[in-house]
Amino acid sequence: MSASVLYDVPGPKARRRNRLYSAVSALAFLGLIAFIIYRLDETGQFQAGLWDDYQYANTQDRIVEGLLTTLKTFALAGAFSLVLGVALAAGRLSDHRWVRWPTAVVVEFFRAMPLLIMIFLLYYAYFDTQPMWALVIGLALYNGSVQSEIFRAGINAVPKGQGEAAYAVGLRKTQVMTNVLVPQAVRSMLPSIISQLVVTLKDTSLGFIILYEELLYVGKAFAERTPPENGVYAFIPMVIVFGSIYILLCLALSGLATWIERSTQRSRKRSAAPARGAATAAAPGPDSTRGDASPPEPPKAD
Numbered sequence: 001m002s003a004s005v006l007y008d009v010p011g012p013k014a015r016r017r018n019r020l021y022s023a024v025s026a027l028a029f030l031g032l033i034a035f036i037i038y039r040l041d042e043t044g045q046f047q048a049g050l051w052d053d054y055q056y057a058n059t060q061d062r063i064v065e066g067l068l069t070t071l072k073t074f075a076l077a078g079a080f081s082l083v084l085g086v087a088l089a090a091g092r093l094s095d096h097r098w099v100r101w102p103t104a105v106v107v108e109f110f111r112a113m114p115l116l117i118m119i120f121l122l123y124y125a126y127f128d129t130q131p132m133w134a135l136v137i138g139l140a141l142y143n144g145s146v147q148s149e150i151f152r153a154g155i156n157a158v159p160k161g162q163g164e165a166a167y168a169v170g171l172r173k174t175q176v177m178t179n180v181l182v183p184q185a186v187r188s189m190l191p192s193i194i195s196q197l198v199v200t201l202k203d204t205s206l207g208f209i210i211l212y213e214e215l216l217y218v219g220k221a222f223a224e225r226t227p228p229e230n231g232v233y234a235f236i237p238m239v240i241v242f243g244s245i246y247i248l249l250c251l252a253l254s255g256l257a258t259w260i261e262r263s264t265q266r267s268r269k270r271s272a273a274p275a276r277g278a279a280t281a282a283a284p285g286p287d288s289t290r291g292d293a294s295p296p297e298p299p300k301a302d
Contacts, residue, residue, distance in 0.1 A: 040236060050234035053222060054241060066218035067245065073136055073214060074201045080140035081200060082193075085147025092152050095173070110145040116206060118142060123210045131212035135204065143200045150196065154189035155181050187261075194257035198250050205246070215242060 010018065040046060053059055091103030110118075115138060123134035158181050166176040208217035219242035223235045 045236040050237050053234065054237065059222065062218050062222070063215075063241075063245075066213065066215040069132075069213060070201075070204050070215040070249075073132060073139075073204045073207065073212075076136045077139035077143065077204070078197050078200050080136065081143035081147050081196075084140055084144030085151055088145060088148035089151035089155070090177075092148065093155065093177075107145045107148055110141045111149075113142070115139070115142045115203060116209065119206055119210060131207065131210045134210060135207045135212055135214075139200055139203055143196055143203075146196055147193065150189055150192045151185075154185035154192075157188055158184050190257065190261055194254065198253055201249060201253060202246065215245065218242075 088103055088107050091099050092107065094100045094103070118141060119134055119138040122138050123131055127134035127137075155177070162180055162184065163176055166180045171179070204214055205216040207214040208220055211217070219238045223233055223238035
């Protein structure tokens with residue numbers, strides 16, 4: 001019986017016990033799903049008539065308008081959060097204490113502040129007639145503070161020797177950041193940056209709390225205004241339709257991140273190939289230490 005470094009390999013009794021636990025857990029999970037479906041069916045959520053409203057062109061146009069509004073809000077909030085994240089990360093990495101400490105306070109404050117409370121404060125204090133900006137600024141402040149920590153962690157993850165070598169050749173700190181550290185840190189930061197952008201996209205749904213007509217607000221309005229059949233509102237169709245749209249948007253954003261990462265890897269490989277070829281051509285051959293001239297022939301005897 002082979003042993004593992006992290007744990008002992010289970011014996012026959014333990015394997016049987018694990019299979020039993022897995023089967024019981026699977027049956028419990030399936031039973032829970034069946035109970036949820038039964039309760040939804042009992043309340044009439046699977047009636048075919050609840051889908052009738054989604055067949056009209058007016059409904060489809062409203063869904064498209066809500067989708068475009070959500071994408072517009074996400075584009076603004078995502079761009080502002082990235083810009084704010086870069087600025088806050090630069091402040092956290094500053095050599096000056098009077099810059100570094102206030103920036104750390106700002107980052108920790110907006111990371112700890114609940115996003116919904118922030119959106120409410122912005123809406124009722126400044127943007128009660130423009131709910132979009134309350135949502136955009138709230139998302140930018142929260143996600144920008146999180147993005148700043150991602151940027152800072154990615155830059156600090158670069159080996160210190162890279163920065164020390166750049167300083168040794170006379171580069172200033174700004175040049176070291178832009179030319180040496182940041183390009184290398186992008187590879188480790190990109191998955192986390194995209195993950196936080198996905199969070200930003202999903203958090204745009206909080207706009208319905210302040211009556212901003214984004215995608216979730218449109219779906220909730222459809223579900224509540226649909227004439228009920230036997231006292232039933234069409235919440236399950238709303239969840240299926242609008243939840244699928246959010247899932248597709250997040251998958252598209254993740255696919256874009258994967259494409260960008262693969263493109264950067266291919267460009268690095270293409271740029272590294274000529275450098276390796278030049279180094280191989282410049283390397284001395286096995287006979288280069290002897291020179292090109294042939295050794296002199298010994299003098300012939302008369």
